[in-house]
Amino acid sequence: MAVEKLDIEQSYYTEKDFETTMLTPSYRIDLRNVGNEHLDQFMNANLVSNWSTLTWKEVGKPYEVKTVAKSKKDYEKEHGEMSVKTSWEYFNRSFHEWFVKDLPEEMSNSKRELIRYLSRFQFGDVKKALGETVRLSLWNYAHRIEDGVWDPRGKRALFQGLDLKKPRILFLGAAEGYEAMQLSAMYPGGEVVMVDYDEFCKTNRFGHFPNQYPFLGTNPSSGHPKVWHKNEMNIHYMVEDIRNLPFGKEFDIVLSVGLLEHFPDDYKAQVMDWHRKFLKPGGYVIMTTPRLQLKSRLFYTIMADVMNHTYRELMDIRQMGLYVYEGGFDILRHGYIKVHNGIVAQPR
Structure with missing residues (x-):
């Protein structure tokens, strides 16, 4: 049975806390659905049985969020058009203020x-x-x-059932790195490489991510469920432009969360190439984007000063999937969680 309580003094969570949910002043702890039996947290949509026959005429183009943060407007009045890198720096600092x-x-x-x-x-x-x-x-x-941003039960359902042992995971545009840590807990013993070109993401968004936050994963010795924490994982954080990464095809998972929707159509094929470029044969690409739904449009309107410093789209799962398919990938799983679309794919 789920237990909801305020528990701000407990330093670390253990297997004794399975099937509980707890509120801290800044975020929710959620260790429910330990066996991941209740997959309604990830709706495997199965909306498309044959991606090769789907057309843009059928699905339409994504919704572009056009409301802009006041800080961006003020900056551009004084300095002219804000560069992409500067817009991400403004967003990361603004977003992090709300997380803490x-x-x-x-x-x-x-x-x-x-x-x-x-x-x-x-x-x-x-x-x-x-x-x-x-x-x-x-x-x-x-x-x-609602725990809609991190959404641990939904993310675990999206990530489950992959043929992986001790994977090397590359997270493109990692920010605080939440999803790679969840993957590392589920498929332990490998390595996580997080990449973001804003130093603040390494020092603050990831650096100040709470060590006591529990990730529900697997004990590699017994195969039983286990609680993992950030400081138990093999994580390397690189401050670098994705276009300049020195890697070859050496990762079992290439992951991005909320990356594709920040690029207009002219650049989306290039974004998909970034995912393919670093992936081992047989490896997985995992991607999420914010869902196109009324409450998401409302959220980005009300939270414009926090969220809207960069180009941004909201997509439905068919639109997202068509970008992925046209980018040269076969889609193994597609669906949606609380506020995100989710796709697992492999190169054709």
Whole structure:
């Protein structure tokens, strides 16, 4: 039975915590569905039985998110068009600020400020405080309550059943590296190489990722479920442009999370080539993109100042899959989890 409680003093989680879910001030711990029997957390859509017959006329093009963060607008007024690298630097810092917030305290403070401004008829400040309260409430629901950003049960369901032993995993555009750590827990004993060209991702987003966060995976000695933590994994983090990586075809998994949708169509084939370039024969490409759904469009509108510094699209699984198929891959599994599409594929 799931147990929901606030537990901020426990340093590390163990197998004794199986089938529980716990709230910390910033995120949720979720060790439910230990055996991964309940695959409804990943809807294996099976919408397309033959990708070679699917056309863009049938599926349409992705939805482009056009709302822009105020900080990006302010920067461009002073400096001209923001470069892609600078836009990612702005996004990473903004996004990380929200991951580390003590959300119950922040929401309480924001509501107090709102009441104070209302009592003094400071309507300009009321509007600002109201917007912050709405954003905090939405982020609290999406990330901490629903666990839609990390979504451990959905990610485990997407990643399960691969023919892998001690894999080398390459994570392109890794940010904090969450999904590669989940894969490493499920298929232990290998190596993870995370790549991002923003130093902040290595030092802060990954560097400050909580050591006590538990990843549900496998004990390689017994085959039984086991809790893993970041500091038990063999992880190397490279600050580098993906285009300059020194690797050959040497990885069992090439992974990207929320990467493809940041490139207009003219560049998507190149993105798919990055995945193929480093993959061993028989290896797997795993990709996710944000789902095209009403609540996602609402999220990126309300959270624009946090999220919208770069080109961004929302796709349905058929659109994402068509990019992957046209990029030279056979799709082994396609479907969706809470807020993401998910695909496992291999080169044709």
